[in-house]
Amino acid sequence: MLSKLFTRHRRERVAAELYVKLVEQARSPAFYTACGVPDTLDGRFEALALHAFLVLHRLKREAPPAPDFAQALFDHMVSDMDLSLREIGVTDFSIGKKVKAMGRGFYGRVVAYDHGLAAADPQELDAALRRNLYGTVEPEPGQVRAVAVYLRREVAGLAAQPVAAFLAGEVLFGPAPEMVEAA
Numbered sequence: 516m517l518s519k520l521f522t523r524h525r526r527e528r529v530a531a532e533l534y535v536k537l538v539e540q541a542r543s544p545a546f547y548t549a550c551g552v553p554d555t556l557d558g559r560f561e562a563l564a565l566h567a568f569l570v571l572h573r574l575k576r577e578a579p580p581a582p583d584f585a586q587a588l589f590d591h592m593v594s595d596m597d598l599s600l601r602e603i604g605v606t607d608f609s610i611g612k613k614v615k616a617m618g619r620g621f622y623g624r625v626v627a628y629d630h631g632l633a634a635a636d637p638q639e640l641d642a643a644l645r646r647n648l649y650g651t652v653e654p655e656p657g658q659v660r661a662v663a664v665y666l667r668r669e670v671a672g673l674a675a676q677p678v679a680a681f682l683a684g685e686v687l688f689g690p691a692p693e694m695v696e697a698a
Contacts, residue, residue, distance in 0.1 A: 523587075526580070530587035532684035534595065537566040540688045549693035551658040553651055556603070560596075560617065561648045564624050565666070566688075567592055572629065573673040574681060584682050593618060623647075632670060637663065665692040 541562035547554040552562055567588070574585040597614050605613060624647050631640030640663045645654070648662060672689055680686065 526584055526587045527591065529682065529684040530584060530591050533570070533588060533681065533686060534591045536684075536686050536688075537570060537592075538563060540691075541566045543691035545691035545693035546662075549658070549691075550662050551652065551654045552648055552662075555651070557651055558648075561624075561650070563592070564621050565628070565648060565662075567621070568625055568628050569666070569669050569673055569688075570681065570686060571625065572632075572670060573676075574678070577678045580682065581678055592621075628666070632667065640666065661692040665689070 541559070546552045546562050547558065552558045570588065571585050574581045574588075593614060596617050597610060600610055600613055601607075624643075627643035627647060628640070631643040634640065641659050644659050644662055644666075649659065668689055673686070676685075676687060
C-alpha cells in the first residue's frame, strides 16, 4: 500500500514538472507575435491545450505506465485550470462548470488535432487550428500554416524521444513557429 502511494505521489510530482515545461513552451512569445494567437485567457488556454495534446498524443500509444502518467498530467492540467480560474476571480459556484467545459473543450481539440494530423488533406489540420487555436480571431496568411508545420514537426520530434524521458518529466520541444518555414 505504501509503495503504491509513493509511486502515485512520484508520478504526480513528475507530471507537475512536465506540465511546467508545457506551459513554458506554450507561452513562447512567437505564438502570440509571429503566429497571431490571441494573448488572452482563451488564447493561452489554446496554446497550452496544443502542447498538452502533443505530449498526450505521444504517450497514448505506449505501454504502462505511460497511460497512468498521461492521466496524471491531464489531472494536473485540470487542477491548474481550476486554480487559475480562482485566481482571476471566478466564483466557487461556477468553477466546476467552467473546468468541466474546458475539459470537454480540450477533448474536442484532441479529436480535431488527431483527425487533422491523420487526414490526407493538410487543410484538415489547418481548419482544426483555425477553429480552436484561432477561434476568436482571424489569423494573417501564413500563420495557421506555420503552426501546422510546427505541430507536425513536434509530433515527429516527440515520437523520437524515449518514453522514459517523459516519465522522468523531460520533454524537448523544437523552436517556436517563428523559426519554422511555412511551406
